[in-house]
Amino acid sequence: MVRSLTTTRRQALIAVATAAVLGLAACSSSAKPPTQSGTGSGSAGGRVGGTLTVVTDVSPQTLDPAKAVQNDAWFTELAYEPLIVRHSDGTLVPGLAASWSYTGTGNTTFVLHLRSGVKFSDGSALTAQTVVDDLKYVVASKGQMAPFLAGDTFTATDPLTVTITAGAPNPNFPQLLTQDYVVGGMVSKAGLAAPTGLGTSTAGAGPYMLDAGQSVTGDHYTYVPNPNYYDAKSVSWHKVVIRVVSDVQSVLSTVQTGQADVAQGDPQTQVAAKQAGLTVASSPLLWSGVVLADRDGKLAKPLGDVRVRQALNYGTDRTSIVNALFKGLGEPTNQMTVPDGYGYDAQLNSTYPYDVNKAKELLTAAGYGSGFQLKIVTPDYQQLNILAQALKQQWQKIGVDLQITDDADANKYAAAAFGGAFPAFMTSFGAIPVWMEGPSLFMPTAAFNPLHTADANLTKLYNQEAVSSGAAQAALDQQIEGYLVHQAWFVPVVTTGLPYYARNTVSGISTSATEPLLDLYEVQPAG
Amino acid sequence: MTAIITSPETVQETGPAAPAPGRPWRGLLRQPLGLLSAGYLLLLVVVAAAGTLLTPRDPEADDLAHTLSGPSGAHWLGTDRLGRDVFSRLMVGSRPTLLGVAEAVLVFVVLGVALGMVAGFAGGRTDRLIARLGDLVLAVPGIIALLMVLAVFPDNNAAAMIAFGLISSPSLLRVVRAVTMAVRNELYVKAARLSGLSTPAILRRHILPRLAGPVIVQVSLFAASAVLAETALSFLGLATPETQGPSWGNMVGEAASVISVDPWLLVPTGGMLVVTVLALGLLGDTVHDLTVGRARGSAVRPVRRPRPAVRTAVAVAAADVAAAVADGAPTEQGAAAPLLSVRGLTIAFPSPEGEVTVVRGVGFDVARGECVGIVGESGCGKTVTARSLVGLLPGGGRVVAGSVAFDGRDLADPAGREVARLRGSRIGLISQEPMSGLDPSFRVGSQLAEVVRRHHRLTRRQSRARALELLALVELPDPASVARSHPHELSGGMAQRVSIALALAGEPDLLIADEPTTALDVTVQAEILNLLRSLRVRTGMAVVLVTHDWGVLADLCERAVVMYAGEVVEQAPVSDLYHAPRHPYTLALLAANPHLAAVGQELPAIPGTVPPPSAWPAGCHFQPRCGYATEECGAGAIPLVTVAGGHQARCIHVDRLEAAR
Amino acid sequence: MVREAIRWLLSSLVLLFVVTVLTFVLVAMAPGDAAKAILNARSGGYTPQQYQEMRRMLGLDQSLPVQYWHWLDHLLHGSMGTDLFNGQSVTQALGSRIGPSLSVIVATLVVSGLVGVALGIVSALRGGVLGRLVDVVSLGGLAIPNFWLALVLVELFAVRLAAFPATGYTPFGTDPVQWLRGLVLPVLTLSAGAVAFIAKQTRDAMSDVLSQEFVTMLRARGLSTRSVVLKHALRNAAIPVVTLLGLLLVSLLGGTVVVEDIFAIPGLGQQAMTASASHDLPMIEGVAFLFTVVVVVTNLVVDVSYRLLNPKVRAS
Ligand code: SF4
Numbered sequence A: 001m002v003r004s005l006t007t008t009r010r011q012a013l014i015a016v017a018t019a020a021v022l023g024l025a026a027c028s029s030s031a032k033p034p035t036q037s038g039t040g041s042g043s044a045g046g047r048v049g050g051t052l053t054v055v056t057d058v059s060p061q062t063l064d065p066a067k068a069v070q071n072d073a074w075f076t077e078l079a080y081e082p083l084i085v086r087h088s089d090g091t092l093v094p095g096l097a098a099s100w101s102y103t104g105t106g107n108t109t110f111v112l113h114l115r116s117g118v119k120f121s122d123g124s125a126l127t128a129q130t131v132v133d134d135l136k137y138v139v140a141s142k143g144q145m146a147p148f149l150a151g152d153t154f155t156a157t158d159p160l161t162v163t164i165t166a167g168a169p170n171p172n173f174p175q176l177l178t179q180d181y182v183v184g185g186m187v188s189k190a191g192l193a194a195p196t197g198l199g200t201s202t203a204g205a206g207p208y209m210l211d212a213g214q215s216v217t218g219d220h221y222t223y224v225p226n227p228n229y230y231d232a233k234s235v236s237w238h239k240v241v242i243r244v245v246s247d248v249q250s251v252l253s254t255v256q257t258g259q260a261d262v263a264q265g266d267p268q269t270q271v272a273a274k275q276a277g278l279t280v281a282s283s284p285l286l287w288s289g290v291v292l293a294d295r296d297g298k299l300a301k302p303l304g305d306v307r308v309r310q311a312l313n314y315g316t317d318r319t320s321i322v323n324a325l326f327k328g329l330g331e332p333t334n335q336m337t338v339p340d341g342y343g344y345d346a347q348l349n350s351t352y353p354y355d356v357n358k359a360k361e362l363l364t365a366a367g368y369g370s371g372f373q374l375k376i377v378t379p380d381y382q383q384l385n386i387l388a389q390a391l392k393q394q395w396q397k398i399g400v401d402l403q404i405t406d407d408a409d410a411n412k413y414a415a416a417a418f419g420g421a422f423p424a425f426m427t428s429f430g431a432i433p434v435w436m437e438g439p440s441l442f443m444p445t446a447a448f449n450p451l452h453t454a455d456a457n458l459t460k461l462y463n464q465e466a467v468s469s470g471a472a473q474a475a476l477d478q479q480i481e482g483y484l485v486h487q488a489w490f491v492p493v494v495t496t497g498l499p500y501y502a503r504n505t506v507s508g509i510s511t512s513a514t515e516p517l518l519d520l521y522e523v524q525p526a527g
Numbered sequence B: 001m002t003a004i005i006t007s008p009e010t011v012q013e014t015g016p017a018a019p020a021p022g023r024p025w026r027g028l029l030r031q032p033l034g035l036l037s038a039g040y041l042l043l044l045v046v047v048a049a050a051g052t053l054l055t056p057r058d059p060e061a062d063d064l065a066h067t068l069s070g071p072s073g074a075h076w077l078g079t080d081r082l083g084r085d086v087f088s089r090l091m092v093g094s095r096p097t098l099l100g101v102a103e104a105v106l107v108f109v110v111l112g113v114a115l116g117m118v119a120g121f122a123g124g125r126t127d128r129l130i131a132r133l134g135d136l137v138l139a140v141p142g143i144i145a146l147l148m149v150l151a152v153f154p155d156n157n158a159a160a161m162i163a164f165g166l167i168s169s170p171s172l173l174r175v176v177r178a179v180t181m182a183v184r185n186e187l188y189v190k191a192a193r194l195s196g197l198s199t200p201a202i203l204r205r206h207i208l209p210r211l212a213g214p215v216i217v218q219v220s221l222f223a224a225s226a227v228l229a230e231t232a233l234s235f236l237g238l239a240t241p242e243t244q245g246p247s248w249g250n251m252v253g254e255a256a257s258v259i260s261v262d263p264w265l266l267v268p269t270g271g272m273l274v275v276t277v278l279a280l281g282l283l284g285d286t287v288h289d290l291t292v293g294r295a296r297g298s299a300v301r302p303v304r305r306p307r308p309a310v311r312t313a314v315a316v317a318a319a320d321v322a323a324a325v326a327d328g329a330p331t332e333q334g335a336a337a338p339l340l341s342v343r344g345l346t347i348a349f350p351s352p353e354g355e356v357t358v359v360r361g362v363g364f365d366v367a368r369g370e371c372v373g374i375v376g377e378s379g380c381g382k383t384v385t386a387r388s389l390v391g392l393l394p395g396g397g398r399v400v401a402g403s404v405a406f407d408g409r410d411l412a413d414p415a416g417r418e419v420a421r422l423r424g425s426r427i428g429l430i431s432q433e434p435m436s437g438l439d440p441s442f443r444v445g446s447q448l449a450e451v452v453r454r455h456h457r458l459t460r461r462q463s464r465a466r467a468l469e470l471l472a473l474v475e476l477p478d479p480a481s482v483a484r485s486h487p488h489e490l491s492g493g494m495a496q497r498v499s500i501a502l503a504l505a506g507e508p509d510l511l512i513a514d515e516p517t518t519a520l521d522v523t524v525q526a527e528i529l530n531l532l533r534s535l536r537v538r539t540g541m542a543v544v545l546v547t548h549d550w551g552v553l554a555d556l557c558e559r560a561v562v563m564y565a566g567e568v569v570e571q572a573p574v575s576d577l578y579h580a581p582r583h584p585y586t587l588a589l590l591a592a593n594p595h596l597a598a599v600g601q602e603l604p605a606i607p608g609t610v611p612p613p614s615a616w617p618a619g620c621h622f623q624p625r626c627g628y629a630t631e632e633c634g635a636g637a638i639p640l641v642t643v644a645g646g647h648q649a650r651c652i653h654v655d656r657l658e659a660a661r
Numbered sequence C: 001m002v003r004e005a006i007r008w009l010l011s012s013l014v015l016l017f018v019v020t021v022l023t024f025v026l027v028a029m030a031p032g033d034a035a036k037a038i039l040n041a042r043s044g045g046y047t048p049q050q051y052q053e054m055r056r057m058l059g060l061d062q063s064l065p066v067q068y069w070h071w072l073d074h075l076l077h078g079s080m081g082t083d084l085f086n087g088q089s090v091t092q093a094l095g096s097r098i099g100p101s102l103s104v105i106v107a108t109l110v111v112s113g114l115v116g117v118a119l120g121i122v123s124a125l126r127g128g129v130l131g132r133l134v135d136v137v138s139l140g141g142l143a144i145p146n147f148w149l150a151l152v153l154v155e156l157f158a159v160r161l162a163a164f165p166a167t168g169y170t171p172f173g174t175d176p177v178q179w180l181r182g183l184v185l186p187v188l189t190l191s192a193g194a195v196a197f198i199a200k201q202t203r204d205a206m207s208d209v210l211s212q213e214f215v216t217m218l219r220a221r222g223l224s225t226r227s228v229v230l231k232h233a234l235r236n237a238a239i240p241v242v243t244l245l246g247l248l249l250v251s252l253l254g255g256t257v258v259v260e261d262i263f264a265i266p267g268l269g270q271q272a273m274t275a276s277a278s279h280d281l282p283m284i285e286g287v288a289f290l291f292t293v294v295v296v297v298t299n300l301v302v303d304v305s306y307r308l309l310n311p312k313v314r315a316s
Helices: A006-017 A072-075 A127-139 A190-193 A196-197 A246-254 A265-277 A306-314 A318-325 A347-352 A356-365 A384-396 A410-418 A434-442 A456-466 A470-486 B024-029 B032-055 B086-122 B124-139 B142-154 B159-184 B187-194 B199-236 B248-257 B264-293 B308-324 B382-389 B417-422 B444-455 B460-473 B479-484 B492-504 B521-537 B549-557 B574-579 B584-591 B654-660 C004-028 C034-043 C048-058 C064-076 C088-125 C128-144 C146-160 C176-210 C211-219 C225-261 C270-278 C281-309 C309-314
Strands: A049-056 A084-086 A092-094 A097-104 A111-112 A153-159 A161-165 A206-208 A220-225 A235-243 A262-264 A279-281 A284-292 A330-332 A372-377 A398-406 A424-430 A489-497 A500-502 B340-349 B356-366 B371-375 B398-406 B427-432 B512-514 B540-546 B559-564 B566-574 B640-642 B646-650
Touching: A072 C281, A092 A097, A092 B646, A111 A127, A111 C281, A127 A161, A127 A190, A190 A196, A196 C270, A206 B444, A246 A262, A246 A265, A246 A500, A246 C146, A246 C225, A284 A330, A284 A384, A306 A356, A306 A489, A318 A330, A318 A384, A318 A489, A347 A470, A356 A500, A372 A384, A372 A410, A384 A398, A384 A424, A384 A489, A398 A410, A410 A424, A434 A470, A434 B159, A456 A470, A470 B248, B032 B086, B032 B264, B086 B124, B086 B159, B086 B199, B086 B248, B124 B159, B142 B159, B142 B199, B142 C004, B142 C270, B159 B187, B159 B199, B199 B248, B199 B264, B199 C128, B199 C309, B248 B264, B248 C146, B264 C128, B264 C146, B340 B382, B356 B382, B356 B566, B371 B382, B371 B549, B382 B398, B382 B427, B382 B512, B382 B540, B398 B417, B427 B492, B427 C211, B444 B460, B444 B479, B444 B492, B460 B479, B460 B492, B492 C211, B521 B549, B540 B549, B549 B574, B549 C176, B559 B574, B559 B584, B566 B574, B566 B584, C004 C064, C004 C281, C064 C281, C088 C128, C088 C176, C088 C225, C088 C270, C088 C281, C128 C176, C146 C176, C146 C225, C176 C225, C211 C225, C225 C270, C225 C281, C270 C281
Parallel strands: A049 A235, A049 A262, A372 A398, A372 A424, B371 B540, B371 B559, B427 B512, B512 B540
Antiparallel strands: A084 A092, A097 A111, A111 A161, A153 A161, A206 A220, A220 A235, A262 A500, A279 A500, A284 A424, A284 A489, A330 A489, B340 B356, B340 B398, B559 B566, B566 B646, B640 B646
């Protein structure tokens, strides 16, 4: 707990480690009838409560949606209406865009038809040109999501139509342009004209807007209703206050004592929150384990042999670890996605049962029967350092001596892990669409592939996936996932979720396998 | 971290007043808490050094089936998140913590002692430069400095602790500087320098030994704060990560991270810290008490009533003594009841060995308007006797037997209420050190006016006017300007006049003057004596004058009491004493008196010194130094006997003395 | 007096200069920089070109003296630059954080000053068992890690008894009652150690003064114990104690980090931690500058009260 660094650390850390945390759900689809966000949970209609206070241990580095990271989504989504809304049941529903679709095949042209008559909080109107300028600003800002839009061309084909021509096939435009990835939130013309102001103020078309006078950067952020919001009746609160409490235990006590209604919790306090009688909602979101980065054996020769990598997977007693460290918080896993996530295949979970003998056989066959030393670097969030210590003990039994470097400083960890200084590193990674996962996790240029392993089979499968859709895409996702599991590029151990706590003063606290993030604007007064 | 308080300064402005007693270690043995602490710390060092040799279990062996188990037979302090044995981990974890503390302490001591000694010894420009540097370092906010150092050397515990030692060292520097300066200015060190002893030799032989006590105090307090700093840094995730093995800091951090699931873990880990810091603190306190000394028995503390049983025992013992010394009462006296009548006065002081009697069976009378002198060498109990008359014994001393009757009231009452009523109003006191007898923080006029108002119902204005009158009474040339002055602006003579004015403010019947002129220049001495004489005439008050100066005695007093080693050895009218001393000690004192020695004649000093109370010989106290001593003198207590009218002496060989004359 | 003031001003400027330069150098020496931190945070990986570009954008490519000169130049024009991450002005960010930190620090000083001095006096007067007790309690106060105490206090007074808020800070201007309630637990946490510290030092100072000759003489002149202790002895003992309160303030300045973290108080300590971990140079400089100013001003206040209390120094 108490990492005073949490703010910084978190900012750097989850951003880095879980290059992207979200976005499951049915791929590319706009087939749903246009319902409006908030109206889904019937009771909302026009009822306005008092103040909603929520608390999180994450402090946003910036409120600028082009530069903010996914962890900051709470701070941006209230003020910035996205083009497409991810509903809490996982479906994609219209936001600023009334409808959207790919044109033709190959996932290269994507057209958005904007809602008419929408005004930003500063009173300016939403036009196709604003959206185009905004997307260009996103690319130019080089934020977290910029790589997924870089090389694309944005055109205002008529006052309310935006056409995106992708430089390379992109099957995930609809997911990308939701609130979950932050960049989906549109900024007004005036906001784009003075981008430095966006760090500490808002200029969006969302249900609320930041009241800078009632906010202290890094401590609390007060949002008040946006008088120009197009769907006024879904605004449920006079005021929404997001408080930043960097210590996770204090987050719990804040909501426990009624100083806040809702909290973004932490696995460390999840059990206690339940005991305290709070509503706890959590859906699988992350997998945690080892990235065996040196698949070519450049730094640690043994890792170049697939049998060694598999042996490490066999030598891992996931069930014991999960029972000891993640009881009630997560499930053992063999794959780099979460149940019901992209490419998830339940059968893959029986790939590597705990089997010391099998592991030893494989090591002997590879010529490492007498064991070897392996250097690994770990950060100390998400219990990864504890997990590493548990693995060290288990792998001793198959002769592998794990030498752990623990970097409490997330930046230093990132430099070590992604700089290619270690043959292996501990990580937590969010389940994301496979096309987006590739450039982050397994493609040759991915940050999580710091030694740039290239695999022709994998690249081929990936390129096929990029231009596919529907069932064919789902099948390819599973194929890619299976390939990664069998090649044992990773030693995934456990899948966990991000818990949310709520008091009985509010309702609408729900997450799902397809939308594991709680959307604040769906939170309603109870009763 | 508790505001990392980087300067656990106990010795602030003043250096230690008294030289440290020879061996604090022996004293340590008598302090159970200090001893316990030292033992614990020693054990800790052994455990840290032994590493896994002593641990009941492998501190790294995990047991995923039994995590966070709580205390049990197998795991005395329970297990951690991975099922590892907390007890074993605490043992092993002491090493990085102690190592970090040792690094910090090393830097702290080396810098603090070296620079402090140099500054204190060299003085002048070097001293000012070092002091400035120290101030500069102290002004750097500690936490910022540590954060910066950890930013440059991430996760580097040693760097952080060394920096911590560095930024804390000015506090030790100040203490060492103060002590060094004090020692440097002492006579024997000056003598050593003059005799050509080299500077390093002086530092080693004379200064280092005296530093030991204060340095140990500072180091143990600093070590305590270093333990807290080390753990706080680990706790904040800034140093000693858990994967490098357990340390107290990361164990507390781990415990804190599971507090909502298993609060127990905070108990052994936090407890270890608390106990260790306590041990260090207690050790520091003990050493502080033993070396620097603590003015525990302050003058203001009300004299506590001894528990009856004890009181009786002491009283009985004292009564025996009193009987043995034949009461020490003057046998004849004028018909009128004396103003002050002291009988069998016995005074004891606490010491590590128990109470020590320093004044035994003293008795004398003072008539109204009379001036009685108490003479003797220093260390004979004159001052203690005088102070006991106003119920102001220093250092926890108390009257264990005897009586002090003043105008019919018993002033030796242990509650001290009676005497408290009379102080200032009927009995005045002036002291040896006029300057240190005045409160340095208040103006003379205000101090005087406060005393005046205390004893008379006067308005503020009236009391100010009366204060000026009093200043005029003591013949100060410009009362108004003196009233506006602070004590440090006065000369010694002026200060003594102010003291006298203060003593006279309540118009007392009895003035106790404790060596009122000793600290003054010869010419000023004469002026003060003249003043006292004229005041006596004008006010008609009685005076008890403590002195070791026959001249002063002859000048002012009618009668004198000679004291030696806690006892009255002779008392007589001053002229009798001068011309016919009946005690070898008085004789020796007279012989050694510069005023009486003929010009050009060598001054005969009394060989030997006054024995301390703990070394009083059996029988006659003067026996080891007495030229007349025989075997009988050591046989038993010597009674005070009347040798002539109003003349008593405590010697069994009075006749031989007479014969010799 | 004028000369003294000039000397104080000069030495303060030297100190400020030294501290800010040292901070610059240390930040430059630290592995990693803001450019990396920002890039890491935003995209989880970056090319050398991106890195260079970011450094240029942040002005980190210039030489250290030039960077420092720019900073100084800005400072002379009343600006301390902007937060490298969200573009907020450093002056404004720090301005909003002074209130909470000062509230906690000043309240702690007041509480520990009053309680500590009172305890110190009592134990100096009574000695014996009570003195020992104060010793042990003092040591206990110093020995209990404050994060531990904070957690216990929250569990007890916020969660179980719901007497005080567990986290957060309400500005005095918004609601004085809430402001006070919010301060109770943090101030209690910090005061445990501070009271102990002050009590011990007051006890020592007081014992020292009480054993001095003038105290005996004051009593000999018939003054009441009350006047002797509370007027004369305390006035003299106050001289070292004031110095200690100054020291305490300086150490509390940084020592609030843990408390600000646990109680989620938006203060300077938090800002210092965050800024130094993310290599946010303008912010680090701002914090270092502000801290040093507070230290300098504290020293001045201590010095002035020292002079007021001690006539000897006043005269010379
Ligand atoms: S009693 Fe004996 S020793 Fe004592 S003074 Fe007389 S002669 Fe000397």
